[in-house]
Amino acid sequence: MINVTCAIIFVDKKILVTQRGEDMKLPLKWEFPGGKVEENENEIECIKREIKEEINIEIDVFRRLSNSIYDYGTFKINLIPFLANYISGGIILAEHKDFKLLDKSELLDLDWAEADLPIVEEFLKLEL
């Protein structure tokens, strides 16, 4: 099983979501940006590093949500979600095909990576 962190990032009142590329695993699926936890780092270090590498911004992580374990058949992931606020930097996509800044009410319209669905549902129930 691979441990993957992801971040639900607030940019003002909007939520940043990213679309995977055509040549990636889970092509064109929408996700919360993040990536695999490396051996020498903790989960918070991982999510900050991945967000800087993938979208070029700095974030302040303030809460963790429930992890989502999902078996895609060819691989199984433990997806660890964090809530974060945008701090600084301009969004530049290193790997993703696209991004959107959405209202909470628009999140369910996307074609999500399957592992993200329980996370989206938990997030929508939060009073923030």
Ligand SMILES: Nc1nc2c([nH]c(=O)n2[C@H]2C[C@H](O)[C@@H](COP(=O)(O)OP(=O)(O)OP(=O)(O)O)O2)c(=O)[nH]1
């Ligand atoms: N970053 C991220 N990955 C997700 C989410 N949901 C989900 O199923 N995944 C999957 C897609 C990838 O297989 C894996 C994340 O690892 P990664 O971002 O390093 O994936 P990758 O395809 O670039 O890497 P690789 O496996 O091809 O080496 O977790 C999500 O919300 N965010």
